[in-house]
Amino acid sequence: MDMQVTHSWTRVCDVADIPRLGSRVLERDGGNVAIFRSATDKVFALLDHCPHKGGALSQGIVHGETVTCPLHAWNIDLASGTAKAPDEGCARHFPVRVDSDGAVWLDLA
Numbered sequence: 001m002d003m004q005v006t007h008s009w010t011r012v013c014d015v016a017d018i019p020r021l022g023s024r025v026l027e028r029d030g031g032n033v034a035i036f037r038s039a040t041d042k043v044f045a046l047l048d049h050c051p052h053k054g055g056a057l058s059q060g061i062v063h064g065e066t067v068t069c070p071l072h073a074w075n076i077d078l079a080s081g082t083a084k085a086p087d088e089g090c091a092r093h094f095p096v097r098v099d100s101d102g103a104v105w106l107d108l109a
Contacts, residue, residue: 051089
């Protein structure tokens, strides 16, 4: 069986609009989205809500491809949203596309 993934892309910003090793927040109904930029300019997007106690991940510290929640120091993998052991849980992840001109697109569906 051939399954097709359909994306509904929304342009949200340019890579340059996101601080390196930082984030910016996209406010929306259903929960804000934190858009992160690594030191190597990789871009990731997670629901701005730690799976532990709901802390704003956008206010955390980005290191490598991980963000540390500012409330209780949980480490969340930016690529998947999964908490790193020994912690357990997952923040919702949103697919990201970056065009060659630096435009950042998210699938918010």
